[in-house]
Amino acid sequence: LAKTTQPISMDSYEGQEVNITCSHNNIATNDYITWYQQFPSQGPRFIIQGYKTKVTNEVASLFIPADRKSSTLSLPRVSLSDTAVYYCLVGPPGAGFQKLVFGTGTRLLVSP
Amino acid sequence: NAGVTQTPKFQVLKTGQSMTLQCAQDMNHNSMYWYRQDPGMGLRLIYYSASEGTTDKGEVPNGYNVSRLNKREFSLRLESAAPSQTSVYFCASSAWGRDTEAFFGQGTRLTVV
Numbered sequence: 477l478a479k480t481t482q483p484i485s486m487d488s489y490e491g492q493e494v495n496i497t498c499s500h501n502n503i504a505t506n507d508y509i510t511w512y513q514q515f516p517s518q519g520p521r522f523i524i525q526g527y528k529t530k531v532t533n534e535v536a537s538l539f540i541p542a543d544r545k546s547s548t549l550s551l552p553r554v555s556l557s558d559t560a561v562y563y564c565l566v567g568p569p570g571a572g573f574q575k576l577v578f579g580t581g582t583r584l585l586v587s588p
Numbered sequence: 589n590a591g592v593t594q595t596p597k598f599q600v601l602k603t604g605q606s607m608t609l610q611c612a613q614d615m616n617h618n619s620m621y622w623y624r625q626d627p628g629m630g631l632r633l634i635y636y637s638a639s640e641g642t643t644d645k646g647e648v649p650n651g652y653n654v655s656r657l658n659k660r661e662f663s664l665r666l667e668s669a670a671p672s673q674t675s676v677y678f679c680a681s682s683a684w685g686r687d688t689e690a691f692f693g694q695g696t697r698l699t700v701v
Binding site for chain 1: 592619621623628629630631632633636638644646678680682685686687688689690691692693694695
């Protein structure tokens with residue numbers, strides 16, 4: 477499975493756009509990129525998934541360049557409630573969620 | 589719509605005691621998982637169940653046993669708790685064909701003294 481690398485932590489202020497980049501140099505052809513968010517004292521929750529180009533939903537956008545060796549999670553106009561740990565996972569659908577590896581994630585702190 | 593429910597939310601055990609962590613999902617998911625999360629670390633898979641009647645070891649299964657009681661319920665048992673098992677335990681479930689999207693419970697914070 478593709479190994480992922482993310483920044484350990486990021487700081488931002490309310491109202492700013494935050495971009496968290498994940499590196500996955502050995503991504504396989506059938507791998508998808510999935511991001512999870514974990515608030516303090518809660519379980520992770522799925523926020524977005526993509527294969528290539530751009531995906532957008534009500535929570536975030538995911539940008540994936542043509543070579544797919546990295547991806548960027550974009551959170552528009554963050555608020556204090558976006559303070560969380562964000563995990564990037566890479567793997568193929570159908571192989572089972574147990575195949576996806578949670579690294580240490582990126583700890584985002586949003587300040588007033 | 590409760591999703592994934594874990595009980596208890598908090599537990600303190602003495603070394604050597606046993607206990608069972610309960611997990612139930614109401615989304616008709618086939619697959620269920622148990623993870624542990626230690627401070628400052630990501631989640632590590634303990635056991636998983638791809639479908640009712642099957643269970644398999646994950647990354648850190650030693651000291652644990654599981655039971656997939658039915659499609660809804662997946663329990664994790666610590667037969668003889670050790671301080672190294674102090675952690676937050678999360679149960680999760682996913683549907684076939686959408687197995688990159690799992691739903692997690694709120695967690696059980698376990699302290700072994």
